Amino acid sequence: MSEINTLLTGAAFGAALTASGVFQPSVIISQLNFTNFHMIQTFLTAAAGSAATVSIAQALQPNHPNLVPRPPSNLGLFGPYDGNILGGILLGSGMMLSGACPGTVLAQLGVGVKSGVYAFAGASLAGVAWSGFLKPLLSQCPAPQKTNSSSPSPTATVYETLGVSKGAVLLGLEAMFVGIVIAAAKFTEVGPEAKIPPYYGGILIAGAQLLSLIVRGCLVGMSTSYEEVGGWMLGGKLVPEKYRNMLFSAGVIVGSYFLSHAVPRFGEVTDVVVSPLSAAAGGFLMILGSRMAGGCTSGHGISGISLLATSSFLTVGATFAAGGLMGLLVG
Secondary structure: OHHHHHHHHHHHHHHHHHHHOOOOHHHHHHHHOOOOOHHHHHHHHHHHHHHHHHHHHHHHOOOOOOOOOOOOOOOOOOOOOHHHHHHHHHHHHHHHHHOOOOOHHHHHHHHOOHHHHHHHHHHHHHHHHHHHHHHHHHHOOOOOOOOOOOOOOOOOEHHHHHOOOHHHHHHHHHHHHHHHHHHHHHHOOOOOOOOOOHHHHHHHHHHHHHHHHHHOOOOOOOHHHHHHHHHHHOOOOOOHHHHHHHHHHHHHHHHHHHHHHHOHHHHOOOOOOOOHHHHHHHHHHHHHHHHHHOOOHHHHHHHHHHOOEHHHHHHHHHHHHHHHHHHHHHO
């Protein structure tokens, strides 16, 4: 029964990505070169709705094992969050090159977006490279040593970092997200990819997050499955938890496929030029970056921000900064 629930929640997430339109390469690319603000409206609405959902769940069950803020990704290079920053940079760059992210590339496969096939191939190769070479290599690096015993340890949440109450940060964050969405909806226009208003799409994604929390008892996240597929391809064993992660990802493809065929207008894709080489290279970078950072635009962006995790805010900030810079450079 748990396998069926996992597949169904993955399908719900995939259908939400498809209905929202954010799976389309043109939406991702145009957001990162600042010509269309469809994606940010959907993303911030989803994050705001997810944050409200998580806050209620934490109040009802304070010690929920799957509602713990994501820890820093420390590579031992220049600070406790260096993995989050470097990984976010690679993730954002890969998103701009491929017009995809680790979750939306699965929706692209379900709908039949050609560039998504190449992006998925690059992403799968990155999963193999990470599992078989880069992760073991980084694990051999010596643990970073504190130079001063009085140096503060990195704090898990933004409100701890700022030294203010959780409620104040949550309310401020919700107000900021809602304000940005309202401003974007009022002062910018969206393209033909928006079959429904972008913020409606964000509500659907937040609803899929709620369903995942109720049915599976955990929040959504996509990039881990690529690492697990890579490990499996290299001869690793599939334990139940890893199997369910991959089953959730398969559900995303299934949900996208069925929605785009049941309601064909959701499967109409706006043409944008993404070469096979660019898509594959971008797919490789985005998975390499997301595993280095310990999460992607779903795990850090929607789920991690909902948990008010410092690591997630830094990862998402680096992702959009790098993606925006890449968008300005390549157009």
